[in-house]
Amino acid sequence: MTTVAAGLKKLTMVQAITDAMRTMMRENETVLVLGEDVGVNGGVFRATDGLIQEFGEERVVDTPLAESGIIGTSVGLAVNGFTPICEMQFFGFIYPAFNQIMTHATRMRQRSLGRYTVPMVIRAPYGAGVKAPEIHSDSVEALFTHVPGLKVVAPSNPYDAKGLLIASIEDPDPVLFIEPMRCYRSGRTEVPEDKYSIPLGKAAKVKEGTDVTIFTWGAMVQDTVQAVQKWEETHEEVCEIIDLRTLYPLDKEAIKESVEKTGRVVVVHEAPETGGVSGDIISVINDAAFFYLKAPVQKVTGFDTPVPVYSLEQDFLPSARKITAALEQVLKY
Amino acid sequence: MGADNQFPVIQYVNEAGSLKQDEVKLHKEQLYQFYFMMVRARMMDKKCLNLQRQGRIGTYVQYEGQEAAQVGSALAVEDGDWMFPTYRDHAATMSFGHSLRNLFLYWKGRLEGSIPPEGRNIFPPAVPIASQLLHAAGAAWAEKKKNSDRVSIVYFGDGATSEGDFHEGLNFASVFHAPVVFFNQNNGYAISVPMEKQMKSKTIAQKGLAYDIPSLRIDGNDILAVYHETVKAVARARSGGGPTLIEAVTWRYGAHTTADDPSKYRDQQESEIRRKTTDPLLRVERLLKNQGWWKEEEKERMEAEITKEINQALKEAEKFKPADIDELFDHVFAEPVWPIEEQRKQHKRLSREGIQ
Ligand SMILES: Cc1ncc(C[n+]2csc(CCOP(=O)(O)OP(=O)(O)O)c2C)c(N)n1
Secondary structure (H helix, E strand, O other): OOOOOOOEEEEOHHHHHHHHHHHHHHHOOOEEEEEOOOOOOOOOOOOOOOHHHHHOOOOEEEOOOOHHHHHHHHHHHHHOOOEEEEEOOOHHHOHHHHHHHHHHHOOHHHHOOOOOOOOOEEEEEEOOOOOOOOOOOOOOHHHHHOOOOOEEEOOOOHHHHHHHHHHHHHOOOOEEEEEEHHHOOOOOEEEEOOOOOOOOOOOEEEEOOOOEEEEEOOOHHHHHHHHHHHHHHHOOOOEEEEEOOEEEOOOHHHHHHHHHHHOOEEEEEEEEOOOOHHHHHHHHHHHHOHHHOOOOOEEEEEOOOOOOOHHHHHHHOOOHHHHHHHHHHHHHO | OOHHHHOOEEOOEOOOOOEOOOOOOOOHHHHHHHHHHHHHHHHHHHHHHHHHHOOOOOOOOOOOOOHHHHHHHHOOOOOOOEEEOEOOOHHHHHHOOOOHHHHHHHHOOOHHHHOOOOOOEEOOOEOOOOHHHHHHHHHHHHHHHOOOOOOEEEEEEOHHHHOHHHHHHHHHHHHOOOOEEEEEEEOOEEOOEEHHHHOOOOOOHHHHHHHOOOEEEEEOOOHHHHHHHHHHHHHHHHOOOOOEEEEEEOOOOOOOOOOOOHHHOOOOHHHHHHHHHOOHHHHHHHHHHHHOOOOHHHHHHHHHHHHHHHHHHHHHHHOOOOOOOHHHHHOOOOOOOHHHHHHHHHHHHHHHOOOO
């Protein structure tokens, strides 16, 4: 057994997420958890496991099966003193709530000139690669980065998940927190037992490099790390990997600094190409570091098709080898 | 008057297998047909569950315990009618003519699995809860506009009645007098959430009152009640009488899906008791015995025939051509668009170079 330093626990990402909610619920009585099957069942991914036992059913609420209902009533709870954490059972089932998010949760502050505010977190498992049934694997973060008034966060590992979720719960405005299902149990890392937070809007450098930068997030971080490890075994160039972590607002400084250094860029995301967050990243580069570019930015993304049923999902997903091909392309330019 | 009094559970055959309605005439052949279709559905469900355990299909959704509700209602619709199932209603779709091979393909993560046989109108299973009620209302409305007498039947669970789409579906059907049968299977749970937590309404049937839709509550494990009451609702729809809401009270024996662990939220002992008391197959067996029509050899013959059919279908599904990436690109639009064509080309180029 590996030893864990005092004050640290080895947790999976899903456990780190539970830990973040538990930490905040202990600290702040206004924090509530709402969603389908989040109470007695502890969530279909067990992300809320144990919370109802500790905090009771007034604070951990099995709601009726209605996403618009969950988000809409949470707007009311949030303007009236509570801090709801809403679980969407899967990101692909958030659509009935789109109206409430788009027309109310994200505009209330502005419409009331700051009189009414909506401190709320919407959590949603997302992404392909776990052989889930139809519609369960969507990556539609870009639909939400386009919504004014909404921050969008996507952790890739247990440590970040806890720190970012705590920051999201403490944020005075609505935050969409999307959780890559593939990473839920893909590994355990050391996570502090105590409360800590990671500021929203700050990227993380996963690996330092000098010749090319790969921007990515969520489950794609693991694939990118693997691709780069393999690739560097036989190549001289050194890749920098940046996990954006927050997709709105993007970490402009981190993007600028890295591109100024490497001058070559690959963006990896599993969402469909057109309208994906890659477009925003390229736009930041265009504004902040255009003259440093030595080659056109390469993208490795999903297709402009629905996420397929599982027999084809591996074709749809960016793979380590597709990432490698993009690296070759951008470096030989 | 409480809603449970207002909507008593209609039963034709009780648990002991005795007939409760005098006006019903029993026909041996029909009873055996009902029984055969339910045994077939149950055997198919068991097969799929085993295949999932062996890793030969993906996550699977069981319906064991709900066979009477699904089979009885599916046998009440005809050629040209429209069926809108959920992920749990393949006992209904297979009884309406969907092929077993395609059912296997569906659970193997293949798009081909959703394609109904030629001439049968069966929608791909709805995954987003309650969304299909509106499609059923729309398709039925279209039949009305075309002056045909075809109807829609749409399946959904108790949890689905909480979604806005449920209410919109009922209201549209009511306003436009669409020929649709809203067939609810109240199996007591929406994953872990029991009906008492899902709603304060005592019944699902009473929700039809708000939309002025004729509504009834039936014993969903009694295939005679299901069949005859659905036939009446279908006849009303065909003759211009508009929509009906049927609440079929039933129970799922197993987990919500193979990814679910029911011991987290309920005592599975309840299912064991129900297998010996309210089981839909057992009830027809008892009825046949009470009529003096039961033949043990007939049951064995049926099982042998079904085993053969299922194994044949599985063989065909397993040797079916492998999934082809073009299926994904070809069917997004009628006419190709450049972004998708470029993505297809790039993907194929990388595949040829061994990069996937
Ligand atoms: C819009 C939407 N939200 C959530 C889900 C996840 N989900 C799948 S089945 C289910 C419960 C459905 O319960 P019910 O309507 O009673 O039908 P049953 O599964 O019992 O047949 C949930 C919440 C979904 N498929 N679609």
